[in-house]
Amino acid sequence: MVLSLHFPPSTSTDHLRLFRFVSPTGKNNKTDFQLPRRRFLPTSRTTKSPPLRAQSLPSASTIESFWQWLAKRDVVPSVNFEAVPEGMGLVAREDLGKGELVVEVPKSLWINNDSVMASGIGSVCGGLKPWVSISLFLLTEKGKGIKSDWKPYLDILPEVTDSPLFWSEEDLLEIKGTQLLQTTLGLKEYIKFEFQRVEEDVILPNKHMFPSTFSLPDFFWAFGILRSRAFPRLGDYDLSLIPLADFINHGSGITTRYCPWEIGTKGIFSQKLFFSLKTPVYVKAGDQVFIQYDLDKSNAELALDYGFIENNPNRNTYTLTLEIAESDPFYDDKLDIAESNGMGKTAYFDIVLGQPLPTQMLPYLRLAALGGTDAFLLESIFRKPVWDHLELPVSQSNEEFICKVIRKACESALSAHQTTIEQDERIMEQGNLDPRLGIAVGIRIGEKKILKMIDGIFQDRELELDILEYYQERRLKDLGLVGEQGEIIFWE
Numbered sequence: 001m002v003l004s005l006h007f008p009p010s011t012s013t014d015h016l017r018l019f020r021f022v023s024p025t026g027k028n029n030k031t032d033f034q035l036p037r038r039r040f041l042p043t044s045r046t047t048k049s050p051p052l053r054a055q056s057l058p059s060a061s062t063i064e065s066f067w068q069w070l071a072k073r074d075v076v077p078s079v080n081f082e083a084v085p086e087g088m089g090l091v092a093r094e095d096l097g098k099g100e101l102v103v104e105v106p107k108s109l110w111i112n113n114d115s116v117m118a119s120g121i122g123s124v125c126g127g128l129k130p131w132v133s134i135s136l137f138l139l140t141e142k143g144k145g146i147k148s149d150w151k152p153y154l155d156i157l158p159e160v161t162d163s164p165l166f167w168s169e170e171d172l173l174e175i176k177g178t179q180l181l182q183t184t185l186g187l188k189e190y191i192k193f194e195f196q197r198v199e200e201d202v203i204l205p206n207k208h209m210f211p212s213t214f215s216l217p218d219f220f221w222a223f224g225i226l227r228s229r230a231f232p233r234l235g236d237y238d239l240s241l242i243p244l245a246d247f248i249n250h251g252s253g254i255t256t257r258y259c260p261w262e263i264g265t266k267g268i269f270s271q272k273l274f275f276s277l278k279t280p281v282y283v284k285a286g287d288q289v290f291i292q293y294d295l296d297k298s299n300a301e302l303a304l305d306y307g308f309i310e311n312n313p314n315r316n317t318y319t320l321t322l323e324i325a326e327s328d329p330f331y332d333d334k335l336d337i338a339e340s341n342g343m344g345k346t347a348y349f350d351i352v353l354g355q356p357l358p359t360q361m362l363p364y365l366r367l368a369a370l371g372g373t374d375a376f377l378l379e380s381i382f383r384k385p386v387w388d389h390l391e392l393p394v395s396q397s398n399e400e401f402i403c404k405v406i407r408k409a410c411e412s413a414l415s416a417h418q419t420t421i422e423q424d425e426r427i428m429e430q431g432n433l434d435p436r437l438g439i440a441v442g443i444r445i446g447e448k449k450i451l452k453m454i455d456g457i458f459q460d461r462e463l464e465l466d467i468l469e470y471y472q473e474r475r476l477k478d479l480g481l482v483g484e485q486g487e488i489i490f491w492e
């Protein structure tokens with residue numbers, strides 16, 4: 001059995017099991033925007049920048065130009081566009097009832113694959129992944145300066161977010177030992193790979209279409225913008241940037257699954273498409289309008305996608321990667337069983353703090369560890385009921401083995417951290433942390449707590465090994481060969 005609590009060092013994207021790769025909200029978006037998946041610094045970085053503010057705010061004149069640009073295109077929002085703790089945000093001008101319109105944005109202002117195709121670079125972007133071609137579009141338009149129709153919008157976009165994607169090496173040291181670090185490094189490799197490929201295949205051979213030079217950091221910027229602001233769940237228009245609507249911030253207090261945006265037409269006879277954003281809850285005049293970006297995203301996903309985390313234990317998750325080793329003498333049988341139960345050679349289990357282990361995890365573990373005298377369960381006559389058998393302890397040796405392997409993996413993952421939970425909690429208690437340090441410490445605490453929780457579950461199991469009921473006893477009971485007290489009934 002191969003068990004990995006970390007993502008493998010990422011040199012190839014095949015290894016990556018990154019997050020469901022979407023834009024602000026929603027998951028399992030079917031666009032290709034989904035990717036294939038120190039030292040302790042106790043006090044020094046507490047107040048480098050004001051909490052929650054990732055980027056410097058746009059100047060008054062930039063805001064004014066953006067506002068005029070919108071007004072000229074008939075965008076009449078029921079919100080003001082203001083500086084808020086989360087950067088820029090949308091603030092209600094008057095009381096807004098639940099479901100009331102915040103802003104409507106016509107299709108002509110959306111940036112998506114259609115915009116790319118209709119643009120000067122469309123003819124060379126045909127075969128590209130949508131996020132790559134939209135990134136090229138954003139950078140090309142930026143490069144045009146005042147000649148770009150999109151300048152007022154491009155100027156208002158933030159230069160960075162607090163996503164670890166934009167962290168310095170020093171910042172990244174703060175998440176040493178975490179899965180988030182592995183994922184971030186993997187993602188950076190992936191973006192670099194895509195940049196090199198598009199540079200070689202599209203940009204360099206068509207230099208006349210791309211007069212301005214783009215660097216890897218530019219490409220990262222475009223990726224980060226799409227990642228943090230494109231609206232998902234728009235069907236044919238997935239991966240769209242919707243100016244102004246994309247300034248809506250995430251509110252952790254919004255817990256409804258209702259999707260507050262949609263695409264539609266205005267009036268019965270009109271064919272013109274509009275994106276409408278509504279408020280999911282009542283908002284008082286002068287208060288900021290928030291939406292829920294995604295109730296199902298983990299803190300690591302929130303951090304990577306948007307550059308913030310929530311103080312909510314349910315957002316703390318840890319992905320356990322289990323694998324049936326190819327060198328296992330029963331590899332083919334085990335794989336067959338795993339596949340008949342919807343899994344494969346490798347299985348990923350997202351473990352959430354404070355919640356029971358995923359139901360399929362123990363059977364998969366027992367299967368991967370099966371061997372010795374238990375191997376008879378792999379015979380073809382057991383193929384149908386085998387999963388039911390694996391849902392309960394198979395034998396003491398099998399159960400003991402999985403406990404040992406998991407506990408050892410937890411110990412090793414915990415030892416990769418430079419701080420204890422208590423040290424991290426003390427840093428948190430200081431308050432007013434630099435946003436990136438706040439994310440790093442929050443993620444560290446979350447991951448360590450889950451590792452301790454998993455370890456605790458298997459430690460308790462180890463203590464029960466002598467009293468657990470195993471396959472053979474269950475079988476004898478079923479056959480009426482074991483009495484109530486577990487004694488073997490002999491023929492008289």
Ligand SMILES: C[S@@+](CC[C@H](N)C(=O)[O-])C[C@H]1O[C@@H](n2cnc3c(N)ncnc32)[C@H](O)[C@@H]1O
Nearest residue numbers: 086087088161228229246247248249250306308
């Ligand atoms: C869709 S944009 C919203 C507009 C953004 N505030 C801006 O000024 O560009 C998403 C970004 O806003 C910020 N943001 C949104 N909600 C936040 C929250 N609850 N806490 C901290 N930052 C938030 C993050 O930088 C995130 O990447």
